Amino acid sequence: MIRLENLTKHFEVPGKEPIIAANNVSMAVGKGEICIFLGPSGCGKTTALKMINKLIPKTSGKIYIDGKDTDTMDPIALRREIGYVIQQIGLFPNMTIEANICVVPDLLKMDKKQSRKKARELLEMVNLEPNIFLKRYPRELSGGQQQRIGVIRALAADPPVMLMDEPFGAIDPINREVIQDEFLKMNAELGKTVLFVSHDIDEAVKMGDKIAIFREGVLEQCDTPDEILANPANNFVKEFVGADRALKRLKLIRVNEAILPFRMAVRPDDPLDSVAEKMRSREAHIAVMVGPRGRARGFITKEEIKGDQSGIVSEYIDPLPGTIHENDNLHDAVSQMYSHATDWMPVVDDDGAYKGYITQHIVASLLGEVPRKPGEKIT
Amino acid sequence: MEEIFRYVGTNYPTILKLTIEHLYLVSISVGVAILTGVPIGIIITKDQKLADAILYIASVIITIPSVAMFGLMIPLLSLVNRGIGFWPAAIAIFLYSQLPIIRNTYTAIHNIDPALREAAKGMGMSDWQRLAKVEIPLAVPVIMAGVRMAVVMNIAVATIAVYIGAGGLGTIINEGITGTNSTKLIVGAVAVSLLAIIADYLFLFIQKMLTPKGLSGEIS
Numbered sequence: 205m206i207r208l209e210n211l212t213k214h215f216e217v218p219g220k221e222p223i224i225a226a227n228n229v230s231m232a233v234g235k236g237e238i239c240i241f242l243g244p245s246g247c248g249k250t251t252a253l254k255m256i257n258k259l260i261p262k263t264s265g266k267i268y269i270d271g272k273d274t275d276t277m278d279p280i281a282l283r284r285e286i287g288y289v290i291q292q293i294g295l296f297p298n299m300t301i302e303a304n305i306c307v308v309p310d311l312l313k314m315d316k317k318q319s320r321k322k323a324r325e326l327l328e329m330v331n332l333e334p335n336i337f338l339k340r341y342p343r344e345l346s347g348g349q350q351q352r353i354g355v356i357r358a359l360a361a362d363p364p365v366m367l368m369d370e371p372f373g374a375i376d377p378i379n380r381e382v383i384q385d386e387f388l389k390m391n392a393e394l395g396k397t398v399l400f401v402s403h404d405i406d407e408a409v410k411m412g413d414k415i416a417i418f419r420e421g422v423l424e425q426c427d428t429p430d431e432i433l434a435n436p437a438n439n440f441v442k443e444f445v446g447a448d449r450a451l452k453r454l455k456l457i458r459v460n461e462a463i464l465p466f467r468m469a470v471r472p473d474d475p476l477d478s479v480a481e482k483m484r485s486r487e488a489h490i491a492v493m494v495g496p497r498g499r500a501r502g503f504i505t506k507e508e509i510k511g512d513q514s515g516i517v518s519e520y521i522d523p524l525p526g527t528i529h530e531n532d533n534l535h536d537a538v539s540q541m542y543s544h545a546t547d548w549m550p551v552v553d554d555d556g557a558y559k560g561y562i563t564q565h566i567v568a569s570l571l572g573e574v575p576r577k578p579g580e581k582i583t
Numbered sequence: 584m585e586e587i588f589r590y591v592g593t594n595y596p597t598i599l600k601l602t603i604e605h606l607y608l609v610s611i612s613v614g615v616a617i618l619t620g621v622p623i624g625i626i627i628t629k630d631q632k633l634a635d636a637i638l639y640i641a642s643v644i645i646t647i648p649s650v651a652m653f654g655l656m657i658p659l660l661s662l663v664n665r666g667i668g669f670w671p672a673a674i675a676i677f678l679y680s681q682l683p684i685i686r687n688t689y690t691a692i693h694n695i696d697p698a699l700r701e702a703a704k705g706m707g708m709s710d711w712q713r714l715a716k717v718e719i720p721l722a723v724p725v726i727m728a729g730v731r732m733a734v735v736m737n738i739a740v741a742t743i744a745v746y747i748g749a750g751g752l753g754t755i756i757n758e759g760i761t762g763t764n765s766t767k768l769i770v771g772a773v774a775v776s777l778l779a780i781i782a783d784y785l786f787l788f789i790q791k792m793l794t795p796k797g798l799s800g801e802i803s
Contacts (some may be wrong), residue, residue, distance in 0.1 A: 257705060283705060283706060286704070288705035292696070292698030293702075294698040294703075296699060296703070297721065298720040298796075298797050300718075300731050308706050311706070311707055311708065336735075343798075358706075371781070420622070535609070
């Protein structure tokens with residue numbers, strides 16, 4: 205969808221060597237992907253972004269959008285086809301929220317009725333009540349509300365591509381999380397191709413399908429978050445993503461991807477000897493007692509049934525250390541294990557039905573240096 | 584006191600005529616000054632050196648005492664046979680109006696949040712569209728403050744214009760001085776002051792009317 209070829213930018217400095225803000229950057233972003241331009245300040249990530257909508261003229265190289273060479277396109281027409289969101293938001297204070305959202309549709313002379321209707325829909329998508337907000341002015345809104353408008357304003361003319369320059373950088377951490385989630389949800393539906401500048405590795409890991417890491421104008425690595433965390437291309441990337449990169453990977457893996465391949469579910473009236481036999485054959489240390497509706501009720505360990513094996517399961521049962529939802533990420537799961545001082549956790553689905561369990565051992569082995577393909581299971 | 588009222592009572596047609604003359608002089612001159620000052624103020628935001636030069640020239644002009652300015656106009660305009668009367672006065676007032684109007688326009692446009700400019704540009708507005716939809720609406724309150732300043736200042740300046748035969752309320756004051764007639768002097772002075780105060784409030788009102796709703800204090 206977007207392809208950069210040997211994109212280069214030299215800023216001329218009188219009397220000095222030119223500053224190279226982009227040095228032969230080549231990369232491609234597929235349709236519907238969110239690609240994060242990441243790096244320390246001054247690394248050229250924003251310059252690279254702004255060359256795409258020609259806010260900064262490039263020195264050399266090519267930019268293709270949907271196969272079309274942007275050199276052949278008029279800058280103003282090009283910008284109207286690209287959604288643009290900036291950190292400072294930049295809502296026009298003299299216009300109502302409605303007029304702000306409809307700026308690009310009006311520039312493109314789209315049907316007014318349609319664009320106003322679209323403005324209502326977009327407001328609803330970010331959970332702002334249209335009847336309240338359409339006629340308000342930007343300064344009546346909080347920072348978080350303003351940036352929501354900033355984002356939907358960029359979406360109003362339905363551009364296939366969005367450029368976002370640290371869009372959530374100025375928003376307080378709690379609101380930022382909410383807006384990030386909203387945006388991810390929204391884009392799952394809209395499928396825009398998004399280029400997103402950030403200096404926050406956590407944001408990049410959360411938002412990106414791809415992360416492009418820049419240093420001094422050079423694209424150091426461009427890959428999936430998991431690949432970058434697992435296999436940093438060089439020391440710079442390794443240091444930039446942080447010493448806790450293994451822990452960051454935990455956020456990328458969902459609990460149900462780490463679940464043990466056997467459930468070890470037993471019934472309250474199962475005889476102990478058969479349970480012991482089952483555990484031995486699987487080399488499992490734990491079995492989970494499941495009630496009649498499939499709910500996890502308690503657990504039993506190998507040690508407890510070492511000796512006498514004449515009873516039934518319910519006589520030896522211990523209370524569960526808690527449960528974790530299958531769609532949570534491993535970061536949450538590990539955090540829960542530590543707070544409950546346990547090395548395993550039963551996994552449940554939406555209805556509370558028992559799905560299997562995860563252990564710290566499995567999590568640790570998952571974080572080995574080998575990146576997994578999405579959805580690949582562990583055995 | 585009585586004399587003053589009697590004077591006003593018998594001479595009000597003259598006073599009215601002179602007031603209209605006065606206003607005519609000021610409004611034409613400042614009106615034309617708006618038409619030139621605002622575009623100049625906008626153009627110089629593109630070039631810092633040009634801005635410095637223009638603002639410097641305008642500041643020098645405004646420091647010229649009005650009597651000297653009118654005096655200068657006489658030989659200059661005599662070249663085209665308009666040495667005295669309406670024209671030299673109008674041109675002097677036009678020149679005096681440049682600084683407040685150019686400077687306020689320049690400051691207002693120059694101080695617009697760069698983020699707004701970037702957003703406007705990034706969304707695909709042309710320079711003209713950006714000016715018309717964003718920059719000028721936001722600058723209007725400050726530009727109008729400059730116009731107001733020019734109007735009020737030049738109502739006073741126009742009083743001096745009587746010495747080059749441009750008429751206006753200065754006529755009454757001049758008669759008061761030359762004829763040592765304190766009644767005329769007071770009537771003339773009060774009339775000019777009232778005119779300035781009324782103009783000030785009127786332009787304050789216009790300034791408020793033209794301020795975009797999103798910027799003013801009174802929104803629901």
